[in-house]
Amino acid sequence: MKIEELINNNYNKLNENDIYILKYILQNKTECFNLGITELARRCNVSKTTILRCIKKLGFEGYSEFRIYLKWKENDLDKTNNNIVEKLIIDINQTINYLKDRDFTEICKLIYNAENIFVYGTGAPQRVVAQALKQTFFAANKYLYMIEGEGEFEGLIDKITKNDIVIIISLSGNTTSLESYTNKLSLKGVEFISITKLINNKLSTKTQYNLYATTSEFLLKSGSEYEAFTIFYILIEVLFRHYINYEIDMKNSKLKNEC
Template sequence: MRLEELINSRYSKLNENDIHILGYILNNKKRCSTLSINELAKVCNVSRTTILRTVQKLGFDGYSEFKVYLKWQVEKNKKIDNSSLDEFYGDLYKTIKMLKETDFSVISNLIDKAERIFVYGTGAAQKIVAQELKRTFLAVHKYFHVIEGSTELNIITQSITQKDLLIIISLSGNTENILDCIKELSIKNIPIISITRLGNNKLSTIANHNLYTYISTLSITENRKVETFSPYFILNDVLFREYIRYKQNTDCK
C-alpha cells in the first residue's frame, strides 16, 4: 500500500502533529528515507517520542520498520521511472523501425492528388499533432485544414468528396463519437488515413490506409500517468520526408 493510501486509511486517528510530520515526509520521501528518528524530529520541530507515536498510528512497530517501508517506496518509484524511460526509448526505436518498413507511396500519392486535405485530432494532444502536420506541409505548399471539433467534422461530412482526403489522428482509435461519421464517409468512398497507436481498433478497420506508432505510458507518480505523443511527431516528420521523396521521384519521370 502506498504511503498516501496508508495515511488516508488511518486519518481519523491522526492529530495535528501527526499531520504536520506526515505532510513533511510526503513532500520529502527520498530525504526522510535516510534520516534517523532524531534527525526527523529535529527538522519537524517535535520530540523523538512524537515521531514514534505517529508511525505507530500507521501500524508500524517502530521507526526502523517505517524507515524500511519508506525506502522501499522510494526505490519502487525509482524503478517505475527507469522502466518508463526504457519503455519510451523502446517505443521510439520500434516506431522508427516500423515506419522505415512502411510503404508510403500510396499515401503520398493521395496527399499529392487531393483537392482538399482535412485533418482531425480526437483530443487536445492529437490536435497539436494535427497543427504540426499542417505547419510542416506548408513548406511544400500543401494546405491541410485542421477540423476543430466533432461538430465541424459532421458539417464537413456533407460536402467532402472522393477527390478530397481525410486524416484522422487518434490515440486509441476507438473514439465513439466520431465512428458513425467515419463509417458514413467510408461508405461514400472518401479516402481516409488513420494515425493511431499500434493495435486493433475500430478506426483502423474503417479507414482505407493506416499509419501506426508505439505509445508508452509515462508514470509521473504511482497514481498519475500520461501518454507520451513523441512518436506521433516522428511519424509526422517521416510522412513529410517520404512525401518529398515521392515528389522528387515522380517529377523526374
C-alpha cells in the same frame, strides 16, 4: 493495484470523512507511508478509529499493512521510472524500424491526388500533432484544413467529397465519437488515413491507410499517467519526406512522358 483503483473499487463504501482522509493521503503519498496512525489522524483532524475504519474499507487488516502497501507502491514507481529514458529510446527505435519497412506509396498517392485534405486530432495533444502536420506540409504548398473539434467535424462531413481525404490522429484509436464519423465517411466513399499508437484499435480497422507510432506510458509521482507524443513528430517528418520523394517522382514521370 494502485491506491486510486482500490478507492474507485470501494467508493460506494466510503463516507465523507473517508474521502477527506484518502484525498489527503493521495496528495501526500510520500509523507504518508512514513506517518504513524496518530500523526495521520492529527493531520486529518479525525480519530485513530476513523482512520482504521477507512483503511479497512479498502480491504486492509490494519494501518501497518496499509503503510507497507503505500511504501511498496512508491518504491515500485521509482523502479519503473528508472527505465523511462530507456523505454523512450526503445519506442523511438521500434517506430523508426517500422517506418523503414513501411511502404508509403499508396498514402502519398492519396495525399497527392486529393482535392482537399482535412486533418483532425481527437484531443488537445493530438490537435498539436495535427497542427505540426499542417505546418510541415505547408512547406510543400500542400494545405491541410484543421478540423477544430467534434462539432466542426459533424458539420463538415456533409461537405467532404470522395475527392477529398481526412487524416485522423488518435492515440488509442478507440475514441467513441470516431465510429460515427468514419462510418459516414466510408458511406460517402471518402478515404481516410489513421495515425495511432501501435495497438489493435477500431479506427485502424476502418481503413487500409494506417500509420503507427510506438509509445509507452509511465506513472508520475502524482499517480497520473504520462504518454509522450514526441514520436508522432518523427512519424510526421518521415511521412513528409516520403511525400516529397513521391512528388519528385511524379514530376519526373510527367517530364519523361512529355519528351
